[in-house]
Amino acid sequence: MKRNATAVWNGDVKTGTGKISTQSTTLNNVQYSFKTRFEDGVGTNPEELVAAAHAGCFSMQLSAFLGEEGCKIESIQTKCEINLVEGSIIGSHLTVEAKIEGISDDKFQELVAKAEKNCPISKLLDTAITSTATLI
Structure with missing residues (x-):
């Protein structure tokens, strides 16, 4: 593809x-x-597009890992914040809220960390990637 x-x-x-x-x-x-x-303006920017790509890719990867565990996924909401400092992206932070049946919080956190490392956009980014995840 x-x-x-x-x-x-x-x-x-x-x-x-x-x-x-x-x-x-x-x-x-x-x-x-x-x-x-x-500044402020109507339109987009490269960092916003990277954030959208990372949030979307991560959510799909997490859903794949959850599916492998036999979990019922109601929703996964991921917000990605890209941090640009002095011309370099120095971080991507994912904030995740998920409604999942049939999983413990420990297992959920394990799969979040696995998705954080293994989604294709995470692999592409040469920066620190962090996450905060809440199972609701």
Whole structure:
């Protein structure tokens, strides 16, 4: 499987603007700029897109591991916070809330840690990855 996205940038870094589109067209000419990245503005930014990818990938990986254990999954909600400092992503923190039947908290925490290390986006990121997980 291969997927792609395209970014087009016009102008200098501070006053220029860009548009991002994905192969699926879920994102279609979505605006991004210096303001949407470092200030307030309407549009997206690369770190927000990485956060969305990490949260989605992690949730799917956790569901796979839970399924292997025979658990009934009602919901998994994952928020990802990407930390950009001085031009480098220095961390990705996952906050997880899950409604799962048939699992102890200890086993749940074990599977969260396993998913944290094994989802494809986690493997891609060269940064510290942490998580806080709550079984509800």
